[in-house]
Amino acid sequence: MRHILRKTTLFFCISTLFIIHASAQIGGNGTFKFLGYSNSARIAGLGGNFLAINDNDVTLTQANPSLINPSMNNNLALSYVNNPGGINYGFVAFAHNFDKVGCFVGSLQFINDGTFTGADASGNLTGDFYASEYALNIGWGRHLSPLFSIGANGKLIFSQLETYRSFGIAVDVAGSYNSKDESFTASLIGRNIGTQLVPYLPGQYEPLPFELQIGLSEKLSHIPLRFSQLLTNLQKWDLTYFDPSDPANIADPITGQVKQKSGVAKVADGMMRHVVLGAELTIAKVLAIRIGYNYQRRQELKLSTKAGLTGFTMGAGLRVKMFNLSYTRASYTAGIPMNYITVAVSIQELVKKQ
Numbered sequence: 001m002r003h004i005l006r007k008t009t010l011f012f013c014i015s016t017l018f019i020i021h022a023s024a025q026i027g028g029n030g031t032f033k034f035l036g037y038s039n040s041a042r043i044a045g046l047g048g049n050f051l052a053i054n055d056n057d058v059t060l061t062q063a064n065p066s067l068i069n070p071s072m073n074n075n076l077a078l079s080y081v082n083n084p085g086g087i088n089y090g091f092v093a094f095a096h097n098f099d100k101v102g103c104f105v106g107s108l109q110f111i112n113d114g115t116f117t118g119a120d121a122s123g124n125l126t127g128d129f130y131a132s133e134y135a136l137n138i139g140w141g142r143h144l145s146p147l148f149s150i151g152a153n154g155k156l157i158f159s160q161l162e163t164y165r166s167f168g169i170a171v172d173v174a175g176s177y178n179s180k181d182e183s184f185t186a187s188l189i190g191r192n193i194g195t196q197l198v199p200y201l202p203g204q205y206e207p208l209p210f211e212l213q214i215g216l217s218e219k220l221s222h223i224p225l226r227f228s229q230l231l232t233n234l235q236k237w238d239l240t241y242f243d244p245s246d247p248a249n250i251a252d253p254i255t256g257q258v259k260q261k262s263g264v265a266k267v268a269d270g271m272m273r274h275v276v277l278g279a280e281l282t283i284a285k286v287l288a289i290r291i292g293y294n295y296q297r298r299q300e301l302k303l304s305t306k307a308g309l310t311g312f313t314m315g316a317g318l319r320v321k322m323f324n325l326s327y328t329r330a331s332y333t334a335g336i337p338m339n340y341i342t343v344a345v346s347i348q349e350l351v352k353k354q
Contacts, residue, residue: 031206032157032168034111034133035192039063039079039091041326041340045315046278047292048230052187052215054178057324058095059342061105061139064187064215065151066174068105068141073097077344084336086114102142109135118162133159139172149176155192161200170194170208183219188212210235224283230276232296239273241300273299288317290328301333315340322349 038044040059043051050063056071059079072095080090093107113131120126134157141151153172159165174189192208199205212234219226233239278292291314298311308331315328328340 030209031166031196031200032133032135032159032170032192033209034089034109035135035155035157035170036209036211037081037089037111038330038340039081039089039109040077041079041315041328041342042290042317044081044330044338044340045290045292045313045317045326045328046228046276046280047294047313048215048228048232048276048278050187050189050191050213050215050230051217051228051278052176052185052230053217053226053228054176054182054185057344058093058105059326059344061095061141061151062091062093062107062109062137062153063172063191064174064176064189065105065139065141065153065172066149066176066187066189068095068103068139068151069143069149070097070103072103072105074348075344075346077342079340079342081341082339084338088112088114102140105137105139105141107137107139109137113161116162129162131161133157147178147180149178150174151176155194157194159200164200165198166196166200167198168194168196168208183221185215185217187215189215224281224285226280226282228276228278228280228292230278231274232276233274237270239296240270269299272296286319288319288326290315290317297332303333322346 036049038049039062042057042059043049043063051060052064053060054067054069056069056075058072058075059077061068061072075095077093078090080088082088089111091107091109093105095103095105097103111133115128115130118126118129136156137153139151139153141149143149151174155170157168157170170192171194172189172191173193174187176185176187178185191211191213193210194208196205196208211232214231214234215228217226217228273296276292276294278290281289283289292312294311298307302308302310310331310333313328313330315326317324317326322345324344326340326342330338330340332338
């Protein structure tokens with residue numbers, strides 16, 4: 001436990017320096033937001049949109065390419081997310097290893113916003129229209145040594161929103177450190193570094209959802225329990241959103257003043273908005289139980305009258321021979337859950353079995 005605290009404290013201090021001194025686009029500014037969504041049920045179950053866990057799970061590589069390794073060779077994964085309102089998204093990914101150059105993962109990421117009924121300014125119906133976005137990803141990873149690995153994702157992006165279309169390109173670059181006993185992993189990643197090639201409107205280019213992240217994970221020595229800590233949006237300190245409808249932000253009718261947080265409370269709130277916590281318990285190497293907590297998500301999406309389980313995610317994973325099945329139920333706001341399903345199979349083991 002002492003080693004866990006020492007490692008976590010070290011990386012938290014380093015990341016705090018990044019947070020304090022950096023700035024970039026975030027929030028409602030930008031396009032292709034689906035690139036930052038949690039697609040994998042395992043990632044969502046631990047509360048975040050990427051992980052730093054070094055194993056053969058190919059579903060982690062779309063978010064963290066430095067985890068790509070030869071043990072993923074010929075692994076296939078499919079993921080689907082059922083979102084309220086008829087919005088669905090997910091991905092399909094396949095990995096193949098080449099001895100001399102490294103391991104590659106090809107994937108297709110998609111989001112389908114469903115069908116909408118169009119109308120003009122007078123309310124006359126103009127027919128149905130659609131909205132969907134896609135990203136074709138090619139990921140590469142390689143070990144520089146037994147302790148360090150690097151990786152990158154290249155992305156071709158296409159978006160169609162009614163009659164408006166946009167194309168873009170982006171890359172993710174990442175590096176990971178893995179301890180000798182493989183119990184501790186730390187990753188640093190820059191995601192969605194790129195640009196629009198063709199904007200929705202001529203001359204009106206929008207930034208992509210760039211994000212700088214650090215991920216840590218530690219597996220306990222004598223208990224099959226792994227803790228994960230994600231430090232997100234390190235490129236910008238202030239992630240707070242002012243909601244004028246929140247009762248806490250409404251001025252007192254007598255004094256006309258809004259209740260202010262103390263300086264310590266503001267700093268603590270600001271830091272916690274960058275932190276995502278997760279834990280994964282493995283039972284008999286077959287069943288995994290997962291739980292995650294995202295403080296920023298809870299603060300932004302909870303109802304003032306009912307917070308419920310907003311910001312919490314819970315899931316499970318089942319390994320049956322060469323198959324892995326994962327499911328996560330996430331509460332992004334009170335009473336509106338999201339369901340994640342991921343299926344992965346080792347084609348190589350399946351062929352050998354037959």
